[in-house]
Amino acid sequence: MDAIQVLIIDDHPLIRLGVKRSLESSGGMQVVGECADLASTRKWLDLNGKAHVAILDRSLPDGDGLEIVEALKAAGIKVIVLTVEDDDVEIRAAIEAGVDGYLLKSSDTDQIIHAIGVVLQDAGAFPPQVLKKIYRGNQNDNPISRLSARELEIAEYVAQGYSNKVIGAKLNLSDNTVRNHLANIMQKLDFHNRVQVATLVLQHLRKARRI
């Protein structure tokens, strides 16, 4: 059997080296490419790069690693995300992007090799610790998702420390209206003042965009 061809996409030279050596020393694997960012990955694909599996980091200097998943899949390359992000939001975003596996950087080298074997059999490689996160995440689903678009807009202004009157001016609304929206927001979230709304929004932002 021919060697399994692996593409490594990670901006940390140390990680690239670690993955490369652990794969090559396991036998039967061959690293056919190393890319440090999205741009070089696209170039590698354009130059007719072929591989069976890509090991993909999320936090790349020029964007989110998930942006390149589609192109990789189109080239017939299985994608395993290897990242430090273990938030349920992040994991779900990766699954929705269509990745075949999700590993944490704290993984052992064996787990990575095992995951590659699994995804090549068209199965999903999601370790228990990762699945647990998703499951728990689905339980107490993000409370902020209950807000309507308009309410979310106002909640974001609240989080920036604006008064109802100022928010009203910004959105061309009566401050009465802003107050009503905020009242509805607080009712939906079971909060009793605007500071709680602000903290929730800030926490949510911290998760949504990685900071």
Added chain:
Amino acid sequence: MDAIQVLIIDDHPLIRLGVKRSLESSGGMQVVGECADLASTRKWLDLNGKAHVAILDRSLPDGDGLEIVEALKAAGIKVIVLTVEDDDVEIRAAIEAGVDGYLLKSSDTDQIIHAIGVVLQDAGAFPPQVLKKIYRGNQNDNPISRLSARELEIAEYVAQGYSNKVIGAKLNLSDNTVRNHLANIMQKLDFHNRVQVATLVLQHLRKARRI
């Protein structure tokens, strides 16, 4: 000349492997120990482990890597921090803990080898990108540091969404007193409402403890 002995402390097997291979392939370096957490590092030191340099990660499963710096220095081991944290707060904390070098995990393997050579000559290994952070950090020094201990305590309760009356009850204060403290806080920070205070505290917490 004998080989330079290096101890690697990092909870990520991939990073350990990457560092190990890059050091060993450079020639003249020998990895004499690998530890994944604080506890095993202490054990390693107790068993009379000797090394010239330690490559230390900050985020370990059982605590902050900086906690072990003192013990390493006491054993005559130079310490180079290798981490993803590039906040000025984090960098300054490391320098105060007495580390000899500070590298980001995005560093190239050459930089690590170079840093080891530098610290063995009793010099500090702080790349320009790191030093720039500290410098800029010193400029607009953390505004929250202007608050007194009591004010900070109240600011933290504000960030948790409590009203003045509730904060007063929690601290055995009159709500008038809480109000006065908060007024002083807002004056010091040039803020005009409690939400701004809350957001600042939350941002600060995000930096101080890594989340």
Added chain:
DNA sequence: CCACCAATAGGGCGTATGCGTTACACTGCG
């Protein structure tokens, strides 16, 4: 010892906020 500041506490005043309620227009869905 005096000056200064942090911490505590209170009063007063005007405004903002939170809470309940009502009302109406618009949109989409069964």
Added chain:
DNA sequence: CGCAGTGTAACGCATACGCCCTATTGGTGG
């Protein structure tokens, strides 16, 4: 079509908040 959901707006009321002010106590530094 009717109905639910959403966005908009207004009113009144009680409370919280922000912004003045004064005052005492205890510690720190000149």
